[in-house]
Amino acid sequence: MSVLHPTLLLCVYGYFSNLRPSEPFLTAYLMGPDQNLTETQVVNEIFPIWTYSYLVLLFPVFLVTDYLCYKPVLVLQATSLVVTYAMLWKARGMPAMQLLELFFGLATASEVAYYSYIYSVVDSSHYQRVTSYCRSVTLFGSAAGSLTGQLLLSVAKAELVHLVIVTLGSVGVAFVAPWFLPMPKRSLFFHSSLGAAENKPCCTSQAEQEPGSDVPMISRPSAAVRSSGLAEVLQILFRDFVQCYRCRPLLAWSVWWALATCGYFQVINYAQPLWENVRPSQDYEIYNGYVETASTLLGALAALLVGCLPVSWAQWGELALCLLSMLMAVCVFVMDLLKNIWVCYGSYVLFRATYMLLITMASYQIAASLNMQRYALVFGVNTFGALLLQSLLTLVVVDSAGLGLDVFTQFLIYGTYFTIISVIFLLAGLCTLASKRRSREEVMSDIQAEAESSSPLNGDVIFCTTTQENSSLSLDKSSD
Template sequence: MQLLEFFFGLATATDIAYYSYIYSVVEPAQYQRVTGYCRSITLLGSAAGSLAGQLLVSVAQIPLLYLSIITLVGLVDVLRILWEDFLQCYSCPALLAWSVWWALSTCGYFQLVNYVQALWEKVRPSQEFEIYNGYVETVSTLLGALAAFGVGYIKVSWAVWGELALCIFSVVMAVAVYLMDTIRNIWVCYTSYVVFRATYMLLITIATYQIAANLSMQRYALVFGVNTFIALLLQTLLTVVVVDSVGSIAVTTLLYYFAVIAVIFLMAGLYKLVWRRRSQPAAQPQTDSGETESDCLSRDSPPLNELQQITGT
């Protein structure tokens, strides 16, 4: 029954994602007709599967085990197609770099946000002092929104400076974590947390935009879903490893975690700069987003003129 519930939940989530995707690629005027088509085809496929299964069992006397094997073969075929699409998406170096940062940093972000209240409680016990945690969450969220809004007006060649920017801002996040862990002053903790959240919101907005710019619309759900899944998987593993029995986390662990992220992207950024200087003596034309036309935009996404029609630029 547990296995049945697992696959039922997976199918339900897939159904929601499917309709979300359908509504994103058709005009609102076509929603009624498209919904009817999709729902009827889904039910027709389910009815055909049920009828075929019953006929195979009742008429052809095929054991239920064989039906399970046939279903498994079909599932393997679908997974093979997804795997090929997955490899094609992540073969783009720019998309891979931003996706790696997305997964790693989102994992660390979730860990800090989930356990920062416990840290503040140790620094300033709520039973003894007045606390302002709600105000801090409000300010950090508003600054994050402001940073995300400002992304639309930043003109940077992310194809060249993306990895180094990720390195620098990862250092900022690591320093914020260090201050929270070392200087046990509640106002320092509050300020560091605001800086940490605003920095993350700034970068995750840029990462989302950069990943979307290197994808066709049909692959958005795949890549964003995989990135988020890896982040949650890493968070689960990190929770199992570093969270103690009373439910608190060693903030020092997150300091080292973000420091490692910074080192990874520092090395990647320096390597890219050296490689570009050696292999591209002549400057290539760039798009408004800072990407060169030889990047994976043309390989994994629609042509540039089609993207411009979609965005209205």
Template sequence: MELKEAFSRRGSMLMSGRGWVMPTCLLCAYGFFANLRPSEPFLTPYLLGPDKNLTEKQVFNEIYPVWTYSYLALLFPVFLATDYLRYKPVIILQGLSLIVTWFMLLYAQGTLAVQFLEFFYGISTATEVAYYAYIYSMVDSTVYQKVTSYCRTATLTGFTVGSLTGQILISVANWSLFSLNVISLICVSIAFATSWFLPMPNKSLFFHQNLKSQARKDLNAASTFKRHITEESDDLEAQMPLNRKEKSGDSQISASSNRNIHLIHVLRTLWNHFLTCYSSRTLLCWSVWWALSTCGYCQVINYTQGLWEKVAPSSHSAIYNGVVEAVSTLLGAVVVFAIGYIKISWSSWGELLLGLFSLIIAISVYIMDTIGIIWVCYVSYILFRSLYMLLITIATFQIAANLSMECYALVFGVNTFIALVLQTLITLIVVDSSGLGLDLFTQVNTFFCL
């Protein structure tokens, strides 16, 4: 018996070993092409340039805030829909929203049209959760770390290659920004086509934890019902058309009731996980830092291109946004990779390093905002972005150390939601034209305080 069980376990391991390769390769291909967007580092010059002919106030105070609002509004519904629909349909939706975004970026004109563009970009950002959650439903837990590394590397590589390609085409081949957007549209279209070939998962974290056992229950219920029907008398059988209608109506009511009960059960499970996770003081501290830093990071990323455009206008000087984005991403990826091999007691030194590097990040943002030299801005941005990637990785290690997969997804979802709430409040008060509508340099000084 023990020998038989050993062979059975070995067989399942071999099956999982074969099963994770194809979905991982497809997901990596999707992540690479979805992030291979040569025009993204030059988005602000494109919107302010002759192609769109928008003003700085329209771009920074009326258009860019729409992304923040739509991201916040969609995050929680998309989180539940991702789990309920089992990831693949949401990944397809992300690919479609990217196509709509870049198609509108090519042909949409006017403030309102570009605001709709930002809404679709908010959809693509909110649906990123499906990309990172999909693979965990397809592979064995023994290869989680490996496939996570592959998928993350694919997205970073795509962004780096896209940024470098855009810079080379502008600086060397003298291509227009419109042409870069055409290439970006082609790349996201390839990603969208790739998403259709992803296998459909049989389970998810909350709604579909074990579909196979549920299918067996349904089969047993069907066979029991069938035996019951064959044992009925002729008189009862003659009345079956009427009874079938009643049973059909009852079954529909029962199915609707079961769905409602299941949704309540899922929400109650999420709430219990939430209380359990945030009762830990250590996890709470790291989560607070996560939310504040992510809020500040997103705001700086959103408006950095505008700051560079103010310091060195693209109409009067050469711009190197693509190189800067590529170098910062590549350096961040190297730092993130190296941190996995550094032996240090994070419980003892983690908070000290967190405070030290957070101070350096704040100083780099302040220098970028106050020193009106474009190359100083570039270097400060590279330092800011690479250190943020380092710290967010350390925070990830600390938060995920003792969490189950369900709690892991919930905690990072809640942290991101809190970060977006803070970001939305700052955008409403500081950035939006309906609020204070401050100028760009004052905005970045506000982000420095975070």
């Protein structure tokens, strides 16, 4: 019952907080008669605020989440979502929409509480199962929200503002769930359990993990809880940061994580303005909801396939990142250059599914060598790196304070960006293969040299033994 109660409430919260029928049609709503904003205002002045606020709030929210033991930040996230969609329904004007993006950035940064809470209230033996429940229900909620929005728009002939009202009702339901969650008595850093596995080395093999588990091992906590101050927590974080990123495989996967997530955020954030240019919602019926539903479900399926692919990721992982990053680059170029809405939709679905496959693979490779405490750190650092790169890219390419480029030129840059990622990991993969081949050749040469050096000795022994046997045989004959 202690596992069922919080898991059920978290699943209810995750489902309804991601059930957002208005999400696939946000750009059409902002540029439509309800808000009557221009494309330049939406793309170059409103959307960048989310990126900046997410970046600024991520690390403080991460520390506050751990210090307050998750539940208060879950309530804060639910409140931020309600405020966001209430403003989207009632508020008007660009300043109001920019403030809305700030609240949405706070809600996004607070997601760390949702994915960390469960580890503080259940035993480590349940980690894998409850994690799969919580992540699956968020994906299902997102897909159901997109499909609901499309059906309301296409079948029920609802207006876009009605989708916003339905979304507000959904996040209102989600707002209730966190209040009934039990308050954790421990956390990863500020209120850590005595006896927790704090010194597990990075880059351990998968054989050292808990049998049959895809999540990192962590010692079962004792009843005692030790509280730490901010200075001590920061020292622990810095020490673990240095130790973890000294590991080359973890560093390679983390670099791809940060680079690709930056580009992924940019593409999904500005895909709707691209579609709006290709097929204006004022003149044609749009099918963004079906596309988001298909991409989410296919992405979930791709994530499930990671555990079934018979690939040696340690040897071929970097080349796989190269090839699939190039596929993502091709998808972005196709969306930008062909300017056909159906091709754009198909490329977007393939792009998201590819990213979901790779990010799941990267998450698994990183988690396989870390305990839960260090995985939270690495996940946070990788996400922060992605947001830092995304903020720089947004400031230079998107923001009206920078170049303020149109959406087609932006996607040309994003396609080039993924091409550069592919080249980086092509070179890294070739270096890895060359290093492994050189190591094998050195081992073989050492074995051959050892064999050659030992051959004369063996021959001498055989010769001496044979000589002794012949001598003995002669003596026997002479005696006869």
